[in-house]
Amino acid sequence: MPTVSRRSAATARWHTAAQVLAVMRQHPGISRAAMAQRIGLTRGLATEVTARLRAAHLLTEEPAPLSGRGRPTTVLRPHPEGPVVLAVHLRHEEWHCAVAALDGTLGTVDIHRHDTGSPDGRSPAAVLDAIRRTVEQTYERYGHRLRAVSLAAPAAIHSGHLAQASTLGWGPVDTSVLTAGLGVPLLVGNDATLAGVAEARTGAAVTAGTALHLIVEVGVGGTLTVDGHPVTGGHGAAGEYGHLPFGDRTLACPCGARGCWDLEVDGRALARHLGEPEPGDPRRHALAVLGRTDDSAREAVAAVAASLGAGVAALVNAHDPDIVTLGGLAIPLRRAAAFGVAYRDGLMSLHRADPATIVDAVHGDDGPLQGAVVLGLDHATSEPAIADWADRHRSR
Amino acid sequence: MPTVSRRSAATARWHTAAQVLAVMRQHPGISRAAMAQRIGLTRGLATEVTARLRAAHLLTEEPAPLSGRGRPTTVLRPHPEGPVVLAVHLRHEEWHCAVAALDGTLGTVDIHRHDTGSPDGRSPAAVLDAIRRTVEQTYERYGHRLRAVSLAAPAAIHSGHLAQASTLGWGPVDTSVLTAGLGVPLLVGNDATLAGVAEARTGAAVTAGTALHLIVEVGVGGTLTVDGHPVTGGHGAAGEYGHLPFGDRTLACPCGARGCWDLEVDGRALARHLGEPEPGDPRRHALAVLGRTDDSAREAVAAVAASLGAGVAALVNAHDPDIVTLGGLAIPLRRAAAFGVAYRDGLMSLHRADPATIVDAVHGDDGPLQGAVVLGLDHATSEPAIADWADRHRSR
DNA sequence: CGTCTTATGCTCGGGATCCGAGCATAACTG
DNA sequence: CAGTTATGCTCGGATCCCGAGCATAAGACG
Structure with a gap:
């Protein structure tokens, strides 16, 4: 149901200002003149809006480097x-965090390893405690300037919390402790989903309206994005493409279903094809097999690449993306000839004349962190958030 | 990439007015007072906006039936x-059309059978000619009041045209002839997609944010809708869920791929399970088998229902909808016990505690027509379209 | 070196939307 | 018939947006 939400004048008045901030994010370092032309502002309105944003401490203008004729503009x-x-990116052995300004530029990225010395150093409580301390330090430093905390987690998300993080061995975890009592909103997203968001906004899919991002590490995750926004589903749990039953129905998946694609495209699948036991670290095992040149390894890689290509084709049939971005192990797997063959064979003939282009993701391991920044800034630059900021700022 | 499109003041000024029309569509016959409260308008603004809409010939107000105290309001x-x-709904043997007003109320639905007398009476040219004549008659009657023509077709859509309509035996068809030269926009959608839109807006999924609609006739089609809008993909070809390879990889699908789900859930699948040749009319055959009570028929139905349930579960895993609406043969198939078992078994354990509810679609065969109405009215009540209408109207 | 061209910023008046407060109106209640 | 209640209408003020005109600061050119 399309919600008819009132955008009251109090927030609507920041509509144009929010557009300016959005352009500043899309093109950091853009000049005022270029911004005005891009949005379609008259020069008078550009003057007014930037003055308002300056007064609200939302941006500054400095003289732009000179280029050609005409009165100099500002940046x-x-x-x-x-x-x-x-933004926080929670990973298997460590977690990364960084503070971002309104144009998306990051401060230093701090890397914290989980405390593997103690027996429960990787427990939810220990990890969340450590992150909470960083949140508190950030809040002490920035105060009300801290407008959102966003977390990218290697977990299935359900209604804003972690439902299951199998690589960490976590069950359901309530993350609200991270910002409880601070009055700062907490935004949570799946790491693969946020990596896809990063590709759609600042990566390989910036020109696409509808983009599909898939990443293979242990299993396969990803997201469909439309105009840079992920299709997240009713509880934010969408994008679990690894649990489509493209695979062998006799194989049970830890997720509870059978025949999951997850089991066909990673190091576990390579080990199965090679007749080896399930590896302890499927990702490391996959990299090892990908580095081998013997026939049995090549055949195993070909089989897995074919499964990946066929699955990508199926998702192109279902979602008709303009572009597919691949990350993680999918990048080397795509190099195998079997991938392209399976991709083309799996497409509906409708798509074969002009199949969706497949490209490597440009954000590597920092995709989820970049996506978390996007998530946080989307919130911080929304019209109500800006209106709220301006109100607070004026009253001081 | 999120497009920063300038909503110039000339169209933004109709923002609130467009909201009023949207509420009038959602709740035909709503009173002015209820509308104002729902949108959050002050009484003064409600007066102004309705006066503007009246002056622009976009709505009228009549005294509302009295209820309780207070000054009477208007409808x-x-x-x-x-x-x-x-709105036009193209079907196998006939096509339906109807004129809709701004609140979605339909005039009479005219039903035209294809001219099966002549050898090429069902050719694209003949059918489009017939529809074109109706469009012209409508244009003669309504003139510039006709703001859009929308077509629901049993075809894969690609960039606004029909790419392939296998039930009609059509290849690629350019539909622009329907409104060429009239200056009326033509909107084209897949019938299953539009049926899903109808469910999301005025049907079984009105309360859901994210809804999945699936319909089984010959094969399976459907759509994912978010806030009542279909996720259409880059070329409008999304929703071809029938061509996900959930099935037997040894079976070739007419679409060009292999193992398509399409082949597992309809009359063709029932015939295969019964050891019969492929039926000429799979839909009729399916209804016949569903009506049988013998063991072999029951087993065939159970197998097909299980395939349907497993596929629905897979799509719930991937998309996390709030609700799933089923149409066509999926409604009787869901009654088989095997459906529910396969659905639950196919879900990730994450979803099992609170699985997406599955309901029957409430729009039957007229779902696509209703969806076409939604598509047309979405266009006709958009801010630019209303601004354009108001401009034309003022200048007369 | 002075003038022209070009691109941009700034100012100001007018039109439009939105809000809030106050008043007017038309029903029901007792 | 007076009081209550819900709603419509009017009006002044705040704000935004637009367009036109003017001001400004650079390069281009003779």
């Missing part, structure tokens, strides 16, 4: 006292 | 000289 930059977001 | 109705859209 739009985030205000040094402006809003920031804290 | 909002489409203006008798207001915009209309023509």
